[in-house]
Amino acid sequence: MPIAYKRIAKAKNDILTNEDGSHHIDMFGANGTVLLGHVNESVTSHLHSQLDQVWATGTIDTPIRGQARSLVDSFFPNSHGLLGFYSTGMEAAEFAIRLARVSTGRRGLIGFAKSMHGKSMATAFLAWDNPSIAELPGFHRLPYPSKEHETETFPKLETLLRTKEIAAVFLEPIQGSGGGYAVSPEFAQKLLGLCRETGTLLVVDEILTGFYRTGCEFAHRYLEIQPDIILIGKIMGNGFPVSGVVADRNLNIEPKMLPGSTYAGNALAAAAVIGTLSTLRSLNITELTKTIEDKIRSSIGSLACDQFILRGRGLLWIFEFKESAKAETFVSLAYARGVFIGHAGPLARLMPALTIKQENLDHAINIIVDILTKELD
Ligand SMILES: Cc1ncc(COP(=O)(O)O)c(C=O)c1O
Numbered sequence: 001m002p003i004a005y006k007r008i009a010k011a012k013n014d015i016l017t018n019e020d021g022s023h024h025i026d027m028f029g030a031n032g033t034v035l036l037g038h039v040n041e042s043v044t045s046h047l048h049s050q051l052d053q054v055w056a057t058g059t060i061d062t063p064i065r066g067q068a069r070s071l072v073d074s075f076f077p078n079s080h081g082l083l084g085f086y087s088t089g090m091e092a093a094e095f096a097i098r099l100a101r102v103s104t105g106r107r108g109l110i111g112f113a114k115s116m117h118g119k120s121m122a123t124a125f126l127a128w129d130n131p132s133i134a135e136l137p138g139f140h141r142l143p144y145p146s147k148e149h150e151t152e153t154f155p156k157l158e159t160l161l162r163t164k165e166i167a168a169v170f171l172e173p174i175q176g177s178g179g180g181y182a183v184s185p186e187f188a189q190k191l192l193g194l195c196r197e198t199g200t201l202l203v204v205d206e207i208l209t210g211f212y213r214t215g216c217e218f219a220h221r222y223l224e225i226q227p228d229i230i231l232i233g234k235i236m237g238n239g240f241p242v243s244g245v246v247a248d249r250n251l252n253i254e255p256k257m258l259p260g261s262t263y264a265g266n267a268l269a270a271a272a273v274i275g276t277l278s279t280l281r282s283l284n285i286t287e288l289t290k291t292i293e294d295k296i297r298s299s300i301g302s303l304a305c306d307q308f309i310l311r312g313r314g315l316l317w318i319f320e321f322k323e324s325a326k327a328e329t330f331v332s333l334a335y336a337r338g339v340f341i342g343h344a345g346p347l348a349r350l351m352p353a354l355t356i357k358q359e360n361l362d363h364a365i366n367i368i369v370d371i372l373t374k375e376l377d
Helices: 041-051 063-073 089-102 121-127 148-164 187-198 267-282 285-301 324-336 360-374
Strands: 009-011 015-018 021-026 079-085 108-112 140-141 164-171 201-204 229-232 243-246 308-313 316-321 343-346 347-350
Touching: 021 285, 021 360, 041 267, 063 267, 079 089, 079 267, 089 108, 089 121, 089 164, 089 201, 089 229, 089 243, 089 324, 108 121, 108 148, 108 324, 121 140, 140 148, 148 164, 148 187, 164 187, 187 201, 285 308, 285 360, 308 324, 324 343, 324 347
Parallel strands: 108 140, 108 164, 164 201, 201 229
Antiparallel strands: 009 015, 015 021, 079 243, 229 243, 308 316, 316 347, 343 347
């Protein structure tokens, strides 16, 4: 039975208020977007100020877009810069595909199974193990190169890359929607080396992991690599739809890449970016993240339970259950006790806000532990 979620009428920081007046502690953060909590005051006040100025201007630039662009750029080395804002993660990933194909003059693309880059035809086909929506020429999907699969995957990658027909490899540093598997720094560095040798672009998808979800600014920093292209989204607007493509400044935009779209970089999105990123900069994120991460690791990660495996880091935690039914029971029991956890198939996900109240975090974790240890067998 699918879980009957109540409609949410209001949300503030870590609490969801439903239409009937009941509450849930939000441990899912609107698909990992609201790192600063729902209706964050700083983001709201930037949006309010912009509401009376201008909203959408199409392709024409605005001062606020320029400010947002500079703020995004300040998170990256000088070699890289924002090529453009978009509204959704999928749109950013689609643009990266067009950018890679045009700039390399190649058609081939490599993605990894059970990754997530979006739900358009191209982004879904590149990554998910969906029953194919359509066969797309030039797309290759390999097993995700987590520790267990890296030895098997590298030779396949090498064979494909050495054909010099591959425009780009798309990589999620941690599979946020696919079990929480991660690549090792050694593998990522070897992959980048091979990409450089063969003229292939490495696109790292940080739409979920970027802007401190895993503790540091971007998860690729743990891998000690500098990708050619970085996809950003979700947290950068703290729930307001905005995404972006950051790339090596040697990659130039050409009209053939079909850059932009009607709402790309609209002034309200820019205001949300400024409100979010400037607030993130003012917080002691390392300390705040560590407190939450330590609590999750010590109370849930340490449980001796053979029903699930917990993977993740920082504020991104994924339970992989042996059976989808167990994941559903777990999430539905938690929901009945006032804790909202994300759910898809055998996976359940925790992506709490950095600003979650201590007592709410403790309460949610106690309920989770209680269910996992007493109610799941
Ligand atoms: C890593 C990653 N890339 C891309 C996307 C697609 O983003 P959107 O849903 O905004 O299109 C997601 C969404 O969950 C994601 O987690």
